[in-house]
Amino acid sequence: MSVVASVLVVDAGNTSIKFTAFENEQILWVQRDDSCPVDTGFAPDRIYFASVRSKEQSALLHADIQAEFPGSVWFTLTSQDEACGVINAYVEPKRLGVDRWLGVIAAHHRAKGDVVVVDAGTAIKVDVVGKDGVHLGGYIAPGLGMMENVLLSKTARIRYDACEVVAGRGLPDSTARAVTEGCHEMVLGFLERIHRRYPNFKWVVTGGDSQVLLSLLDISMEYQPNLVALGAKLVGDEQVRGNK
Numbered sequence: 001m002s003v004v005a006s007v008l009v010v011d012a013g014n015t016s017i018k019f020t021a022f023e024n025e026q027i028l029w030v031q032r033d034d035s036c037p038v039d040t041g042f043a044p045d046r047i048y049f050a051s052v053r054s055k056e057q058s059a060l061l062h063a064d065i066q067a068e069f070p071g072s073v074w075f076t077l078t079s080q081d082e083a084c085g086v087i088n089a090y091v092e093p094k095r096l097g098v099d100r101w102l103g104v105i106a107a108h109h110r111a112k113g114d115v116v117v118v119d120a121g122t123a124i125k126v127d128v129v130g131k132d133g134v135h136l137g138g139y140i141a142p143g144l145g146m147m148e149n150v151l152l153s154k155t156a157r158i159r160y161d162a163c164e165v166v167a168g169r170g171l172p173d174s175t176a177r178a179v180t181e182g183c184h185e186m187v188l189g190f191l192e193r194i195h196r197r198y199p200n201f202k203w204v205v206t207g208g209d210s211q212v213l214l215s216l217l218d219i220s221m222e223y224q225p226n227l228v229a230l231g232a233k234l235v236g237d238e239q240v241r242g243n244k
Helices: 054-068 098-111 144-153 173-195 210-216 227-243
Strands: 006-012 017-023 027-035 045-052 073-076 115-120 123-129 135-142 202-206
Touching: 006 054, 006 227, 017 227, 045 054, 045 098, 045 227, 054 073, 098 115, 098 123, 098 202, 098 227, 115 173, 115 210, 115 227, 123 210, 135 144, 135 173, 135 227, 144 173, 173 210, 202 210, 202 227
Parallel strands: 006 045, 045 073, 115 202
Antiparallel strands: 006 017, 017 027, 115 123, 123 135
16 A cells, blocks of 8 residues: 655745645645745655745744644755756756756646647746757746836836736737837747747646746747646655665
8 A cells, every 4th residue: 555645745936935735746735925834734754945035044944843843854856967857957956046047847748749848937947858858948037027017117217006007909009018028029029039949849838927928929838837846746755765
């Protein structure tokens, strides 16, 4: 009889923390918060922790979570030369963001072939992986919200209210449309160029803006909102097996 393993994946991004609870391979619940979830009735056997935050911020979060789940075995996940059949393209592997690394691993296992991985959130991250598991490299670009915020922060007279951001036809005829649609066009052009280079690759996407962007380009894709957590589960489980 197989033993049920409960795992909590903590994905600490730049703007939010995503907690994903697994029982074996099944996702029980997902929660976004600024602190450790409490009173969930979930007691993980293991915690897989992946953070792109500073060492100081990560240490504070680590302490809070361990205080809530003192009986859990802790695994801090970092980018490696190789894991789960995927080879890192970076000359200095640890400098590849762990969120990108875990997304690449999950996408490779899901696609089972050549794959382009897109994570469109605060930043837009694109990675390319061959069917043999070799990570070929990738890009990081500002996300839509970041682009708009930087434009507004660096100009004196480009201003508009949220209510002015409405859909329209043809060339933008208001400042709100000029900014929001201009940022969209920049990102779409970026993704379109990548698609032209890798037209036969499968696209696996995650992040809040990815579905909208890819649908506008009519690019066939698999949307997986929990891609990073799935990659963390693969890598963490491999580490557990290696420690036995």
